[in-house]
Amino acid sequence: MNDVVYFDNAATTRVRNEVVEAMTKYFSESYGNPSSVYKIAQTNKNAVEKGREQVAKAINAEKNEIYFTAGGSEADNWAIKGIAESYLDKGKHIITLSIEHHAVLHTCEYLESKGFEVTYLPVDKFGIVELEKIKNAIRKDTILISVMFANNEIGSIQPIKEIGALAKEKGIIFHTDAVQAVGHIPIDVKEMNIDLLSMSAHKFYGPKGIGALYIKKGIKIKPLIHGGAQERNRRAGTENVPGIVGMGVAIELITNELDKEAKRLSFLRDKLIDSILSDIPHSRLNGDRKNRLPGNVNISFEFIEGESILLMLDMKGICASSGSACTSGSLDPSHVLLAIGLPHEKAHGSLRLTLGMFNTEEEVDYIIKELPSIVKRLRDMSPLYEDFVKNKQIVTE
Ligand SMILES: *Cc1c(COP(=O)(O)O)cnc(C)c1O
Numbered sequence: 001m002n003d004v005v006y007f008d009n010a011a012t013t014r015v016r017n018e019v020v021e022a023m024t025k026y027f028s029e030s031y032g033n034p035s036s037v038y039k040i041a042q043t044n045k046n047a048v049e050k051g052r053e054q055v056a057k058a059i060n061a062e063k064n065e066i067y068f069t070a071g072g073s074e075a076d077n078w079a080i081k082g083i084a085e086s087y088l089d090k091g092k093h094i095i096t097l098s099i100e101h102h103a104v105l106h107t108c109e110y111l112e113s114k115g116f117e118v119t120y121l122p123v124d125k126f127g128i129v130e131l132e133k134i135k136n137a138i139r140k141d142t143i144l145i146s147v148m149f150a151n152n153e154i155g156s157i158q159p160i161k162e163i164g165a166l167a168k169e170k171g172i173i174f175h176t177d178a179v180q181a182v183g184h185i186p187i188d189v190k191e192m193n194i195d196l197l198s199m200s201a202h203k204f205y206g207p208k209g210i211g212a213l214y215i216k217k218g219i220k221i222k223p224l225i226h227g228g229a230q231e232r233n234r235r236a237g238t239e240n241v242p243g244i245v246g247m248g249v250a251i252e253l254i255t256n257e258l259d260k261e262a263k264r265l266s267f268l269r270d271k272l273i274d275s276i277l278s279d280i281p282h283s284r285l286n287g288d289r290k291n292r293l294p295g296n297v298n299i300s301f302e303f304i305e306g307e308s309i310l311l312m313l314d315m316k317g318i319c320a321s322s323g324s325a326c327t328s329g330s331l332d333p334s335h336v337l338l339a340i341g342l343p344h345e346k347a348h349g350s351l352r353l354t355l356g357m358f359n360t361e362e363e364v365d366y367i368i369k370e371l372p373s374i375v376k377r378l379r380d381m382s383p384l385y386e387d388f389v390k391n392k393q394i395v396t397e
Pocket of ligand 1: 011071072073074101148152178179180200201203209211
């Protein structure tokens with residue numbers, strides 16, 4: 001077993017060896033700027049175009065519909081701000097979900113401060129939006145629907161194909177933050193009628209700081225980053241050649257293994273969920289049992305704090321998360337767990353375990369063995385649990 005048991009693949013993933021190998025050359029031997037004329041530059045231009053082709057193929061897009069960015073957050077910012085600015089003549093209304101990643105939510109809040117109106121739709125108790133709610137929110141001045149493909153905290157997968165069909169029928173642009181979905185579940189931008197899609201390489205065993213925005217041919221969008229003529233005048237800045245090469249290799253490899261790996265992870269995920277729920281009393285699964293990312297486990301334990309579980313797991317060499325990495329460090333409970341109806345105290349006691357390609361069944365068995373005693377020890381110290389036990393005794397006496 002690895003020294004570190006890493007169950008935080010939704011926060012980031014380890015870069016696979018084939019990717020590191022493919023990238024190395026572009027830091028040293030082949031360092032030219034793809035815009036220059038000499039050979040090492042032209043080699044790099046070709047490498048960038050190959051990466052673009054690999055990314056396009058993975059989501060069934062055309063090569064010239066892929067634009068590289070510095071990650072998922074930039075892609076989300078660009079999609080939303082860029083569309084908002086380009087379709088001012090049509091309206092200023094945007095529809096999104098209350099459980100989006102902060103890269104979408106904070107961008108929408110920024111636009112609200114600039115005079116746009118945003119509808120943040122609620123989700124059901126499993127974290128899924130009802131199509132009817134989107135339908136009813138659409139107005140004459142709605143310019144954009146932005147709905148995440150899969151949630152980073154509870155793993156719930158939205159009905160993207162149905163939303164795409166609805167947006168198309170109503171003539172509204174449809175963006176999806178697919179950062180958690182790409183490389184984990186099948187995506188076809190044509191079949192799903194997606195106009196814009198955000199992705200990020202470090203969530204599928206590629207390097208950090210590189211991502212892409214898919215922009216369907218014919219969609220008008222203002223640039224976010226101004227400067228040189230890179231990315232066909234839409235995204236300035238010298239190309240991150242090693243990053244693009246790494247992203248291309250990572251997406252091609254994982255796409256070829258997608259079905260097999262999703263099956264393997266779903267099996268481990270279900271084993272983990274079933275064991276925890278049966279071994280540990282007063283625990284509940286957050287998110288949808290079926291429409292769920294293959295590697296996502298999110299469980300609330302009553303009477304204790306997720307942060308304390310993380311510290312005890314860390315002592316056992318296990319890396320996990322108590323919500324989204326972006327919110328840890330703040331004491332507010334996760335906006336996603338509140339949105340699916342959890343009261344504050346239950347939201348605080350939540351644990352997210354996200355599995356990836358480097359995890360083994362042995363590691364899953366290890367946490368299944370360790371977790372019950374950790375939860376028990378924390379409950380033995382918890383005044384909330386003490387009260388609960390006392391009250392129960394009174395009731396049964
Ligand atoms: C990680 C993540 C992002 C941000 O991507 P970065 O590449 O880290 O900027 C956006 N949305 C979701 C759903 C994510 O999981």
